[in-house]
Amino acid sequence: MRAFAAALLVAVLAPSALPAQPAPQTAPAFPKRRVAVLPARDFRLDPESLFVADPRSGGAEDAQNLTAAALAALAAEPEVEPVSASDFARAREAAGQKGIVARGFLHLGMELYRQIRLKDAIAALEKGVDAAASEFLDVAEPDLASDLYLYLGLSYLEQGSAALAHVAFKNMFFVTPQRRLKKGYFPAEAETAIKAAAVDFQKTFAVDVPMGGIARALAFRKAASVVAVVYVYLTGSATGERVEVRVLEPGEKGAGFSQSTGFAFRDRLSAAEGVGRAVSAWIACAALPSRERPRHDLPRFLMDTSGGYALFLRHPTREPFHAAGFGVGFAWQVRENLDTFARVNLFTSFPDRYDDLVQGFTSVRMVAGVGYSGQWSWGRVFLHFGLEGHYLSDFVSSTNPDCKLFGVGTEWCGPGDVDRLKSRFLTGINGSAKIDVVVGGPIYLAFQTGFAAYFYPLPPDSPLNYPFTAELGLGYAFF
């Protein structure tokens, strides 16, 4: 019984005695930025060992190791989705682009070459090269692109166009620098030309530009739907072997390398670490979604002060009278194209032509409502709609000249000779258009024109109605 009670006590108390399990925290989900890694290329060419007994044996391990290191460094960043050449190839196949055209031209060109129909072979192979370039097969299927250049070079050579053959062989080395050829398979003249091309490639080819040109690399970036392209390559010279890392991405001043670094190649492990560090260094400064400032480009709170003019289109005087004053306005940008606003004006009237406005009046006008706006780099345009309240000091008008000369309330001007408003407070609806033109920084020039219709007091007790206003002033966008 005691044991049961003890067990029960433990069962009740144990959960409260245990430390509380931390609630699983979910990191905010940011969209991933896709970054492509081109197959690393090993440009440490040895022209003397191009022709071997077994051309399929090894040679590409160092480059593959560097490609894997770059992909691993990118994969370590949660906001980056690395895209390898094989990913790109799979996406192409899914989209129905399988390099069929280029492959077809390759086989046709090879067949024509064997039949020594060199002109036709060259035409077919050139088309194949074009098709391969347009489909970025030098990334997705480098062996296919390499074969196209090889047989194009051989065809040119057989035709006697040694210079064009030389160019084709160099392009082959750029696509597959570690390619080895079967010794004795090609004529001695061809072997010599290929070796010469390899020697020249080492000396003159601009291997530091990915895919043979910035424009083409940017086209690949677009085709692969990636934000940046990572390009790693190995070079060898008399001074030593080096690993170079380049990251190409568009910047504010055009596309260029946002990362360009290199280091000496000692062994595979240290080279892989070096590539990882270089890629991580780029990631550290890259524009990732979580690092971007929240979009707050548009000012939210605007205030302006202005000089204003008003004219009532319906008036008890025989001729219209004018009013002038100043105003202050506030606007709060609720959404990108929606704002709320409030505006206060103080107006003073001027005499009309016949002095029918016996007493000048001062008025305070208040408008509040919502607006629709468009914002551009040069400024903003608003359409505002709201309710308007207009309070006037005593408004007295008369067409009796005695009231004007002797004054209201004298023996010559009785109450029946003057018109007064039934209410000093007028209420109605207001519509206005406003243009803000940025002068510099947050300061802008504000022009506004508006129109109102008063429905209180109801006609015919509203001899003063339909005010038109225009204002010009300066404003400030606070934040």
Add this chain to the structure above:
Amino acid sequence: MKVLVATAAVLVPAACTDTHVLSGSFRTPEPVTIAGVPEIKERYIELVLGHYGPDVAGIAWFCTDADCSTASGPCGHLERGTWAGGTLRFSFTPPGGCNPVPETGCSVKARLTLFGDDSLEGDMFVREDQKVPVTLSRKKHSGDVVRDDLECDPEGTTK
């Protein structure tokens, strides 16, 4: 084009000032006698006018001295004062009435034409056949008129 500009140069200022050109005071340089009105006998007539476009209001003073400075004269309130085509028309009931009283009622009528900016010329009469030519010259402009210039009680005696 030159004609247009010249016309505009003449008309625009005229249009702007035309609505208030009479405002101020005008006085006869010589004493005037209006037949049929006993109170206006050898009196200097002074008109204090307020001009508002087509409408004119004012007071007519009948003084014994040339400056109209003493409270010696009766006055009358202008009625139906109009301004049209450069001619001022008004009437007033003379203080003390008419003798004899005409069949149309006792009312002094005036028809005066403005010459330049400072001279009103025309005639005043109770009966059409008893017109008295009068000439008044400006004494005050609009801003110079003071409250006392308009203090004419309904009996027509205060200044």
